[in-house]
Amino acid sequence: xxxxxxxxxxxSRARRGRLKTAHGIxxxxxxxxxxxxxxxxxxxxxxxxxxxxxxxxxxxxxxFLRPGLEVIQHSGGLHKFMGWxxxxxxxxxxxxxxxxxxxxxxxxxxxxxNSHIDGSPCFLNPEIxxxxxxxxxxxxxxxxxxxxxYPCEYEYAANSLDRTLRWAHRCxxxxxxxxxxxxxxxxxxxxxxxxxxxxxxxxxxxxxxxxDGYAIGGVSVGEPEVEMMRAIDxxxxxxxxxxxxxxxxxxxxxxLAEMVARGVDMFDCVLPTRLARNGTAFTGAGTLNxxxxxxxxxxxxxxxxxxxxxxxxxxRSYIRHLIKAEEILGxxxxxxxxxxxxxxxxxxxxxxxxxxxxxxxxxxFVANYAKHEPQVAGREAESEE
Amino acid sequence: xxxxxxxxxxxSRARRGRLKTAHGIxxxxxxxxxxxxxxxxxxxxxxxxxxxxxxxxxxxxxxFLRPGLEVIQHSGGLHKFMGWxxxxxxxxxxxxxxxxxxxxxxxxxxxxxNSHIDGSPCFLNPEIxxxxxxxxxxxxxxxxxxxxxYPCEYEYAANSLDRTLRWAHRCxxxxxxxxxxxxxxxxxxxxxxxxxxxxxxxxxxxxxxxxDGYAIGGVSVGEPEVEMMRAIDxxxxxxxxxxxxxxxxxxxxxxLAEMVARGVDMFDCVLPTRLARNGTAFTGAGTLNxxxxxxxxxxxxxxxxxxxxxxxxxxRSYIRHLIKAEEILGxxxxxxxxxxxxxxxxxxxxxxxxxxxxxxxxxxFVANYAKHEPQVAGREAESEE
Numbered sequence: 101x102x103x104x105x106x107x108x109x110x111x112s113r114a115r116r117g118r119l120k121t122a123h124g125i126x127x128x129x130x131x132x133x134x135x136x137x138x139x140x141x142x143x144x145x146x147x148x149x150x151x152x153x154x155x156x157x158x159x160x161x162x163x164f165l166r167p168g169l170e171v172i173q174h175s176g177g178l179h180k181f182m183g184w185x186x187x188x189x190x191x192x193x194x195x196x197x198x199x200x201x202x203x204x205x206x207x208x209x210x211x212x213x214n215s216h217i218d219g220s221p222c223f224l225n226p227e228i229x230x231x232x233x234x235x236x237x238x239x240x241x242x243x244x245x246x247x248x249x250y251p252c253e254y255e256y257a258a259n260s261l262d263r264t265l266r267w268a269h270r271c272x273x274x275x276x277x278x279x280x281x282x283x284x285x286x287x288x289x290x291x292x293x294x295x296x297x298x299x300x301x302x303x304x305x306x307x308x309x310x311x312d313g314y315a316i317g318g319v320s321v322g323e324p325e326v327e328m329m330r331a332i333d334x335x336x337x338x339x340x341x342x343x344x345x346x347x348x349x350x351x352x353x354x355x356l357a358e359m360v361a362r363g364v365d366m367f368d369c370v371l372p373t374r375l376a377r378n379g380t381a382f383t384g385a386g387t388l389n390x391x392x393x394x395x396x397x398x399x400x401x402x403x404x405x406x407x408x409x410x411x412x413x414x415x416r417s418y419i420r421h422l423i424k425a426e427e428i429l430g431x432x433x434x435x436x437x438x439x440x441x442x443x444x445x446x447x448x449x450x451x452x453x454x455x456x457x458x459x460x461x462x463x464x465f466v467a468n469y470a471k472h473e474p475q476v477a478g479r480e481a482e483s484e485e
Numbered sequence: 486x487x488x489x490x491x492x493x494x495x496x497s498r499a500r501r502g503r504l505k506t507a508h509g510i511x512x513x514x515x516x517x518x519x520x521x522x523x524x525x526x527x528x529x530x531x532x533x534x535x536x537x538x539x540x541x542x543x544x545x546x547x548x549f550l551r552p553g554l555e556v557i558q559h560s561g562g563l564h565k566f567m568g569w570x571x572x573x574x575x576x577x578x579x580x581x582x583x584x585x586x587x588x589x590x591x592x593x594x595x596x597x598x599n600s601h602i603d604g605s606p607c608f609l610n611p612e613i614x615x616x617x618x619x620x621x622x623x624x625x626x627x628x629x630x631x632x633x634x635y636p637c638e639y640e641y642a643a644n645s646l647d648r649t650l651r652w653a654h655r656c657x658x659x660x661x662x663x664x665x666x667x668x669x670x671x672x673x674x675x676x677x678x679x680x681x682x683x684x685x686x687x688x689x690x691x692x693x694x695x696x697d698g699y700a701i702g703g704v705s706v707g708e709p710e711v712e713m714m715r716a717i718d719x720x721x722x723x724x725x726x727x728x729x730x731x732x733x734x735x736x737x738x739x740x741l742a743e744m745v746a747r748g749v750d751m752f753d754c755v756l757p758t759r760l761a762r763n764g765t766a767f768t769g770a771g772t773l774n775x776x777x778x779x780x781x782x783x784x785x786x787x788x789x790x791x792x793x794x795x796x797x798x799x800x801r802s803y804i805r806h807l808i809k810a811e812e813i814l815g816x817x818x819x820x821x822x823x824x825x826x827x828x829x830x831x832x833x834x835x836x837x838x839x840x841x842x843x844x845x846x847x848x849x850f851v852a853n854y855a856k857h858e859p860q861v862a863g864r865e866a867e868s869e870e
Contacts, residue, residue: 137812138810141813171782174802181800396552417560418566422524429529432813
């Protein structure tokens with residue numbers, strides 16, 4: 101088996117697991133930095149290793165459009181192209197087709213759309229998405245889905261879900277053709293919006309297809325946190341215990357702890373990198389906006405006890421100056437800190453699960469985290485990332 | 486003595502030297518990366534050490550306006566503020582006052598100008614410039630000068646030069662007040678434009694004031710290379726052999742070799758960092774524009790035998806993709822390579838001087854360097870850097 105649950109929490113549904121991929125083992129719960137265009141923004145692969153990244157994301161839609169498959173194939177795949185030899189999970193492109201491109205037309209066969217870069221006509225369907233992800237050399241490929249908007253009427257959500265299930269079937273069939281047990285791992289994506297019965301139907305339909313893992317998708321920007329947790333609660337009970345669960349594009353640090361407690365094993369989110377570029381740093385007591393005049397002569401590091409390379413060497417005063425002066429080093433330093441913060445939070449949660457102290461850790465962490473962090477909870481369009 | 490000439494070339498006027506500063510010894514000829522706003526753009530101090538930087542520049546004008554002296558003083562000076570514990574040379578602010586600010590008014594006392602950031606009225610004069618540079622904790626401070634435009638009528642150049650000499654006198658007097666032999670070192674700046682007699686007058690006037698070193702200034706953007714070399718040739722003969730000479734804001738790699746051959750010991754230039762941000766990389770055979778479609782599937786490093794961290798890990802194909810996709814990592818990787826290239830060129834020149842093979846090195850290097858590099862020879866406004 102590619103996934104092993106090492107232990108489960110006695111109080112919550114949280115699990116401590118281990119996922120085997122072609123490029124190595126991933127300890128879960130895990131946070132995956134987002135590498136939309138073949139780079140986690142502003143970082144090198146060696147910096148990602150230093151902050152403790154085990155696996156990163158690549159985006160099929162973006163890489164398909166630029167630099168194009170031929171270029172990446174010529175390098176021997178995405179790992180070699182970008183110099184990252186640990187696991188990569190690729191999105192199917194479905195989310196970006198619906199969030200970024202213009203003039204899309206959805207048919208049973210797939211989606212016609214226009215590139216957000218140059219407007220040229222493009223087409224993606226389940227088979228092409230799978231083929232592209234395999235060509236990229238992804239370790240974990242995602243089924244091609246439709247991401248309905250939020251809010252979304254029941255009827256639209258139901259029809260969209262049925263089509264996404266048929267597309268999931270085609271993705272699974274495509275993977276079967278390539279041989280069972282072969283890499284990459286293939287994950288299905290639970291949709292169904294805010295509707296409990298549709299989430300159940302989606303999850304059951306996917307489980308019948310026996311995917312290697314299950315994502316919970318369709319939680320979008322601006323959706324209230326209560327809807328996020330409801331989407332998890334409405335999906336998770338129908339997912340097999342022996343397969344990894346992945347909440348796509350979420351969330352803030354306390355939300356990660358809450359979702360781990362609801363049995364989610366894998367996360368990705370642009371918040372640590374995107375907010376860094378805006379001068380916002382994460383700490384255990386909420387976010388700091390380093391543009392704030394408060395930090396003008398503040399000689400403390402971003403976070404007092406943080407062990408990241410930024411906090412070991414640079415003050416809030418200096419980083420504030422860099423951000424105000426629009427110097428690249430400023431966003432670099434905050435990006436490193438924020439990624440370290442997210443990855444270290446996962447390390448702490450894994451250790452707490454190993455020790456049987458997760459309930460206490462969760463309670464303390466969520467309570468300490470100030471309530472003033474941005475209420476950006478959903479998965480955003482990765483081109484903005 | 487703070488400066489020692491270790492050996493001189495038999496053929497040219499090139500010298501191999503050693504400059505002692507409060508933060509350590511600088512082996513010359515030396516290239517100094519430009520850290521305009523308290524950071525060499527897009528790099529960390531540890532990356533600067535890795536590419537072999539011995540000394541960097543800070544800009545009085547920029548740091549005076551933002552973050553302001555109080556903030557840097559609160560950190561204990563520029564070295565501590567930015568986390569760089571090797572030598573720093575600071576510009577006097579004169580060049581930027583004349584190239585960046587609006588509504589300036591020059592009087593005998595100093596220059597009234599308006600901040601290019603917020604338009605607020607400011608004033609700099611020789612004493613304030615020296616005081617600011619000392620407060621920054623600079624190891625080498627520059628006299629406050631007027632930089633006349635290019636081209637410039639003889640009469641304007643002559644009057645400007647006289648004032649700059651009087652200002653140099655005030656800078657020297659200010660430094661004397663602070664005690665002889667005390668840090669920082671104080672350099673005068675030879676002006677005089679394209680006029681041979683004015684360059685001589687300027688150099689002789691400064692030498693009478695017995696500065697710790699002498700810069701050759703006033704070679705500006707768009708000035709032909711022949712004028713650059715003429716400014717050196719018209720100034721250098723009047724400068725003492727036992728003091729370092731510094732060509733401000735210059736130049737391309739072959740120009741560095743030519744200026745070393747003319748007896749210049751110190752250089753700074755924004756070209757390696759600025760061109761990196763535009764996708765241009767330096768090699769021994771001229772520059773590469775990595776946006777060019779030629780490099781789309783080119784799996785070679787920027788330069789085949791280069792030992793920098795960029796060339797050890799990344800292909801032209803990948804870097805081209807990053808630049809086209811406007812990813813920060815792209816300009817980071819080229820910045821590191823370009824700084825390494827400039828600093829390694831100086832290392833090679835020092836070794837050739839040590840070995841007595843400089844003439845041969847210079848001839849080979851200049852011949853191999855393709856003639857298609859940009860003809861950007863001058864010192865540009867550092868805000869654009």
